[in-house]
Amino acid sequence: PTSHTVLPDSLGGIIHISVRGSFLDADHPATGSILHACSQHWRNRALLRDVAARQSRTTHGAAEAVDACVAFAEALSDAIEGAKRSEVLRDRIEPLAGAIGPIMAGSWRGMHRRDVRSSGYVAHSLEASLWSVGRAGDFKEAVLLAANLGDDADTTAAITGQLAGALYGASGIPDTWQTKVAWSSRIRTMVDGLMT
Incomplete structure (x- = not known):
């Protein structure tokens, strides 16, 4: 199905957007918005929440995807601010869409790997x-746990890497992994720009 949205552009004109597929698919909201989550506004929580929601809606407009992006951005921000792992992973009780509320409230704790x-x-x-991240003691273990879950392993490992990277910092990422990152100096420069 195709949906049509009309939005004002920055110059006062009108932009017509045609969206095909699962953009607003409430039955199967995809992971893309949290995969691309950015906590650039980590010092301003109201702005962070607003930007995370708007950023999600550009590609993943289902309520669960939007709320997951907002909740994940807040956890990332806590980690960037230097909060301990227990604080970053604390139970967050707030009304969030679908399964996101219970997950952020800690339903993932105590789960067996098979589940x-x-x-x-x-x-x-x-x-x-x-x-x-909750089961691991460091960046490498967290990312490997996520990657070894299978299925959409690359996406889950990338999302896990964001949170583990924010918790453990660049020094927590194995040197052997860092040396294999393409454009690593360019990426470091961009990250430094985001963090100032």
Whole structure:
């Protein structure tokens, strides 16, 4: 199905957007918005929440995807601010869409590996990432736990890497992994620009 949205552009004109597929698919909201989550506004929580929601809606407009992006951006921000892992992974009780509320409230705690899913559904990816970081003692272990869940492993490992990277910093990423990153000096420059 195709939906049509009309938005004002920055010059006062009108932009017509045609969206095909699962953009607003409430039955299967995908992980893309948390995969691309950015906590650039970590010092201003109201702005962070607003930007995270708007950023999600550009590609993933389902309520679960939007709320997952906002909740994940807040956890990332706590980690960037230097909060301890227990504080970053604390139970967050707030009204969030669908499965996102219970996940952020800690339903992932105590799950057995066989029960953790990595399917590409936003709730599964969020849950798997929190579970991986919660079970691991460092960046490498968290990312490997996520990657070894299978299914949509690359996405889940990337989401996990964001949170684990924010918790453990660049020094927590194995040197052997860092040396294999293409354009690493360019990426470091961009990150430094985002953090100032």
